Amino acid sequence: MSVDTDDVGEKMYKDYVDSVQEDGASFIQISKNMFVVNGWDAKRKRSKDAWYHIQQSNIGPETVYVCTCPSSNADGIDCVHEYLLKEYGVELFPGDSIPGELLLVGFVQFLTKYGDIDENEVVLFSRLLNWDDSEDIFLNHFSCPSPHKIGLTGRVVVTYEGDDEGNGRWNCEKDSGPCLHVGSCRKKFQQLVQGDPEAQDTNRGEDSYSSKKANAAGREKSVSYQKRPPPLWAALPGDLLVQIPPATSPPVRLTLDPTSSCSCSDVRYMFQPFQPILERPATIYGLVEAYPTTIEIQTCICKHRFIGPDCASLGIFNYNNKVLFTHEILDEYTSAFTTSETPFSAWVEVTSRRYILRGGTFCSADIFRSAWFAYARLLSLEDDMICPKCGPSPENTIWDGVTLAFNRKHLLPSLEPPTISQSTSISRDTTRYIPNQQLLPDSLSRKLIIKVVDGPPLIFGAGLNDQSLKNLMQEEDAMQEEDVEDVEDEEEAGGKASKQMKELLGRLDAVPLTVSRLAGTNPPLSRFFERHFGTEAIVTSKVxxxxxxxxFLQISADESVLQMANQDALKTLDHFITSPTKQDASALINIPVLHNLLAYEFSVSNLLHEDVMAVCCWISERGRLVLGWLNGTIQPLSEKDILITPEKPWTETGCCYGMPKIRDRPTYPKLKFDTRPEASGKRGAKCSKFYSQYGEKKLTGGIMCAWCTHSICYGFHCIPKGEGRNDVFSALVTRWERPPKRVIYDFACALGPYCMTREPAFFADTQFLIDDFHASGHTKCAPAAFLKTYCAVDPRLRHINSSAGECGNSGISRIRKSVSYMSQDRAIVYTKVFVSIWNRQRIKGM
Incomplete structure (x- = not known):
C-alpha cells in the first residue's frame, strides 16, 4: 500500500519512517485500535519527548486515522503518524497478534499475547533503564484514561521515574500534583510489579509527585548560573554593575574555566581541571543570526549532563551546552514585552523572519521561552521597589487589585500570600467585633437627620407656602374636580403629586421627633440642629x-466615627477645644466637615456659639470612647513580634515587596470570619461597589499591588482566590514597620474598620480613603471616606496621584494575556521582571 505524502513532505515522511524502523522513534500499539507515538521534529530529524495517542476506527467502508499531535488537523492534512499507520499498519500491527500489557518479572519486560486490552484500562507501554544502572531506576510511561472521558480524547500520558517501590517522581501531562491519573497509574504499577491484580499502592509520600512546576523548573535550570546585569537601558546609577558589551562576534570556541559547572542540581558540580575534556558543536543565537561554535564540556558525576562554561564575561547565556543566546537577544525580548503586549510565540515568529533574511533559522518558541525564564532568574533586578523621593516608608500608598491571573489548575502549595498565618504568628485572643461605632449610636436618629436634611430646603413663606406646598395642594384639588378624558394621565400626574406631598409632610413631621431624639443623645447637638433645621427655621423661611x-449628613453616616476623625485628628481637635481660635480651627484639615463648619462660623462671628463648642467636645469624647473600646487589652505590635524564621524565596511564594518581611500575620480566634473570602464578589454590605472579574474564567484572584504617588510599585503578591480587605491589611502588617499616613484603596470605606478592628494601635493615625477614580461607585459612603474631600481643605494633597494604581494597572495589562496561560512559577517571574522594568524606567525619569 502506498500513500500520497505531498501534504506532509516526502523527505520528512521518509526520515520519520526510517527512524521508526531503526527504533529511533516509538510507535507502540496499546490496544486493537489505539497507539502511542513520539512527537517528531522534522528539522532535527529526531523524536521529541512529547507523547501522543493515535486511534484507528472503521466507519462504514472507510478506515479513519486520528492523531492528537499538533500536526494533525481537521483540514484533511494528515500527520506523519497517520500516514505511517495507513501505509504500514497491517505489516507492523497484524490483527491476529494483538499485544497485551507490559508485564514486569523482576527487571525483565515482555508483552503478553492474551488478547486485547480494555479501552478503559491503564497501560504501561514503555519501561527504560535510567542512566545509572546501579540504582535500579527506570523511566516508565503509562497511557491512562480519564474518569469522565472515553476514547482518544480521554487518554493522557503519565510518566514515572524511580524504583519499583514507587519512590520517585510522577508527572501527568495534563494535571499538576497528585491527580486521579497519577493515582490510577500508581495502583496499576504495583499490580504489575507484584504480579498481583489485587495489589494496592501503599507508598504515597509527599515528595513522590513531580508537578508541571517542577518539570518546568528543571528545564529552566541553565548551565549559566552567575548573576547577569540588567539591560543597559534599565540600569540605575546605584547598580554598580559592569556592563558587558554586546557579543557581536561570538567566539568560535568556548572553553572551560574554573567557573564552569553543571546544571543537574542546586549544588553545582564544578569543573575538574584533571578530568578529560570533550568537545561538541553548539549554536549561539544572536539578534539577527545564529553562529556555529565549538564548546568544551566535561562529564558530570550525574552521568546524564555535562559541565560547561558560564560565558558571563562574553555576554553569552549558556542554556544547555547546545543552545546558547547572547544577552542582547534575551534583553531584546524583555524590552519588547515590557513596552507593549508581546507574547513569546509572536516575538519568536518575528525574530524567525529576521533570521530568514540572513539565510538562517531561529530556535523554537518553547526553547526560547525556557531559556528566557532561566535567564530572567539570573538578572540583578534588586533595589528597584522603593521610590527615591518617597523613601522606604511613603506617607501615601495606593493599593489596587489587578486582574493579572493564571489558571487555578496551576496553583501550587508553595504560593504563600501574606494573608496566611504561620506557626510563629502571635494570637490576638482578646480581639472581638465592636458594634455601634458610629458617632450617633442611635440608628433612628441617623435616619431622621437624613430624612430632614437630605432634599430641598423646608421653608414656608416665599418657599413652601407660595411655591411648593400651595401649588401641590391646588394641583391635587384641580385633578379631583376636573373631568379629565385621559384617565391614565390623570392617575399618573395625581399619583406623582400625591407622592411629593407625602414626602414633604413626612419630612415636616420628622423635625420635632429628630430634635427630641438628639436631645437624648446630646442636648447641645439637638439645639444646634433645631436652630438651623427646626420648626422655627422652617416657619421663618431660614435656609x-x-x-x-x-x-449633619456626615455625623449621621452609618460608619465608624474614626473614619471621620482618627487618633491624629482627635489630637488636633483636643488642641482646638483648649484653644478655640480661628487659627487653631484652620488646622482641623483632618476633619474636613468640621473645618468647614468652624470656618463658616468664624466668618459670621468672631465668637463661636457655646453649642458649637459643646458639639466639638462631644465628637472628641465619642471618638476617644470608640478608640478605647477597640484598643481594649490588645498590646501594640512590638519588637517581640518580629519574624525569626527566614523568609522563603519570592519565586515560590509569589510575595515580592521592596521591604523585607518583619512579622507574620497575627491570628484572631474571636473573629469568626477573619480570613474567610468575601462571597459572590460582594465588597461590603453598606457599600454599593461590587466586583465580578474574578473566578468567571477559572483564574486565580490576580495580584495586589502597592504604589506610591509617583507610580512606583512597592511590591505585589499573588492572590489565590478573590481580592479582599485582608490582602491590604496583611501586606501592611507584615511589611511596614509603621503604617502609611494615608491608605488609598477602592474599598477603603470597609478597609478602615477591618484594620481598626484587628490592630487599632497600629492603624490609629492612618486615614483610609477612596481614590477619585472609584469615588462615583460608592453612592452610600459619607464624604469622610473620599480623598477629594480632604483635597478641598488641604491643597497640598492635590499632588497625590490617586490614580497611580490605575496607571500601573493599565501598564500591567500588557502582560495579562501572556500570564493567563502560564504556570505559577513562570507567572511570578514574568510579573516581577515587568514590575522591575516599569519601576526602573520611572526612577530613571526622575
Missing part, C-alpha cells in the same frame, strides 16, 4: 447654608 447640611 441653612450647605455647610450645616454637609455636617
Amino acid at each position: 441653612a447654608p450647605d455647610v450645616y447640611k454637609r455636617f
Whole structure:
C-alpha cells in the first residue's frame, strides 16, 4: 500500500519512517485500535519527548486515522503518524497478534499475547533503564484514561521515574500534583510489579509527585548560573554593575574555566581541571543570526549532563551546552514585552523572519521561552521597589487589585500570600467585633437627620407656602374636580403629586421627633440642629447654608466615627477645644466637615456659639470612647513580634515587596470570619461597589499591588482566590514597620474598620480613603471616606496621584494575556521582571 505524502513532505515522511524502523522513534500499539507515538521534529530529524495517542476506527467502508499531535488537523492534512499507520499498519500491527500489557518479572519486560486490552484500562507501554544502572531506576510511561472521558480524547500520558517501590517522581501531562491519573497509574504499577491484580499502592509520600512546576523548573535550570546585569537601558546609577558589551562576534570556541559547572542540581558540580575534556558543536543565537561554535564540556558525576562554561564575561547565556543566546537577544525580548503586549510565540515568529533574511533559522518558541525564564532568574533586578523621593516608608500608598491571573489548575502549595498565618504568628485572643461605632449610636436618629436634611430646603413663606406646598395642594384639588378624558394621565400626574406631598409632610413631621431624639443623645447637638433645621427655621423661611447640611449628613453616616476623625485628628481637635481660635480651627484639615463648619462660623462671628463648642467636645469624647473600646487589652505590635524564621524565596511564594518581611500575620480566634473570602464578589454590605472579574474564567484572584504617588510599585503578591480587605491589611502588617499616613484603596470605606478592628494601635493615625477614580461607585459612603474631600481643605494633597494604581494597572495589562496561560512559577517571574522594568524606567525619569 502506498500513500500520497505531498501534504506532509516526502523527505520528512521518509526520515520519520526510517527512524521508526531503526527504533529511533516509538510507535507502540496499546490496544486493537489505539497507539502511542513520539512527537517528531522534522528539522532535527529526531523524536521529541512529547507523547501522543493515535486511534484507528472503521466507519462504514472507510478506515479513519486520528492523531492528537499538533500536526494533525481537521483540514484533511494528515500527520506523519497517520500516514505511517495507513501505509504500514497491517505489516507492523497484524490483527491476529494483538499485544497485551507490559508485564514486569523482576527487571525483565515482555508483552503478553492474551488478547486485547480494555479501552478503559491503564497501560504501561514503555519501561527504560535510567542512566545509572546501579540504582535500579527506570523511566516508565503509562497511557491512562480519564474518569469522565472515553476514547482518544480521554487518554493522557503519565510518566514515572524511580524504583519499583514507587519512590520517585510522577508527572501527568495534563494535571499538576497528585491527580486521579497519577493515582490510577500508581495502583496499576504495583499490580504489575507484584504480579498481583489485587495489589494496592501503599507508598504515597509527599515528595513522590513531580508537578508541571517542577518539570518546568528543571528545564529552566541553565548551565549559566552567575548573576547577569540588567539591560543597559534599565540600569540605575546605584547598580554598580559592569556592563558587558554586546557579543557581536561570538567566539568560535568556548572553553572551560574554573567557573564552569553543571546544571543537574542546586549544588553545582564544578569543573575538574584533571578530568578529560570533550568537545561538541553548539549554536549561539544572536539578534539577527545564529553562529556555529565549538564548546568544551566535561562529564558530570550525574552521568546524564555535562559541565560547561558560564560565558558571563562574553555576554553569552549558556542554556544547555547546545543552545546558547547572547544577552542582547534575551534583553531584546524583555524590552519588547515590557513596552507593549508581546507574547513569546509572536516575538519568536518575528525574530524567525529576521533570521530568514540572513539565510538562517531561529530556535523554537518553547526553547526560547525556557531559556528566557532561566535567564530572567539570573538578572540583578534588586533595589528597584522603593521610590527615591518617597523613601522606604511613603506617607501615601495606593493599593489596587489587578486582574493579572493564571489558571487555578496551576496553583501550587508553595504560593504563600501574606494573608496566611504561620506557626510563629502571635494570637490576638482578646480581639472581638465592636458594634455601634458610629458617632450617633442611635440608628433612628441617623435616619431622621437624613430624612430632614437630605432634599430641598423646608421653608414656608416665599418657599413652601407660595411655591411648593400651595401649588401641590391646588394641583391635587384641580385633578379631583376636573373631568379629565385621559384617565391614565390623570392617575399618573395625581399619583406623582400625591407622592411629593407625602414626602414633604413626612419630612415636616420628622423635625420635632429628630430634635427630641438628639436631645437624648446630646442636648447641645439637638439645639444646634433645631436652630438651623427646626420648626422655627422652617416657619421663618431660614435656609441653612450647605455647610450645616454637609455636617449633619456626615455625623449621621452609618460608619465608624474614626473614619471621620482618627487618633491624629482627635489630637488636633483636643488642641482646638483648649484653644478655640480661628487659627487653631484652620488646622482641623483632618476633619474636613468640621473645618468647614468652624470656618463658616468664624466668618459670621468672631465668637463661636457655646453649642458649637459643646458639639466639638462631644465628637472628641465619642471618638476617644470608640478608640478605647477597640484598643481594649490588645498590646501594640512590638519588637517581640518580629519574624525569626527566614523568609522563603519570592519565586515560590509569589510575595515580592521592596521591604523585607518583619512579622507574620497575627491570628484572631474571636473573629469568626477573619480570613474567610468575601462571597459572590460582594465588597461590603453598606457599600454599593461590587466586583465580578474574578473566578468567571477559572483564574486565580490576580495580584495586589502597592504604589506610591509617583507610580512606583512597592511590591505585589499573588492572590489565590478573590481580592479582599485582608490582602491590604496583611501586606501592611507584615511589611511596614509603621503604617502609611494615608491608605488609598477602592474599598477603603470597609478597609478602615477591618484594620481598626484587628490592630487599632497600629492603624490609629492612618486615614483610609477612596481614590477619585472609584469615588462615583460608592453612592452610600459619607464624604469622610473620599480623598477629594480632604483635597478641598488641604491643597497640598492635590499632588497625590490617586490614580497611580490605575496607571500601573493599565501598564500591567500588557502582560495579562501572556500570564493567563502560564504556570505559577513562570507567572511570578514574568510579573516581577515587568514590575522591575516599569519601576526602573520611572526612577530613571526622575
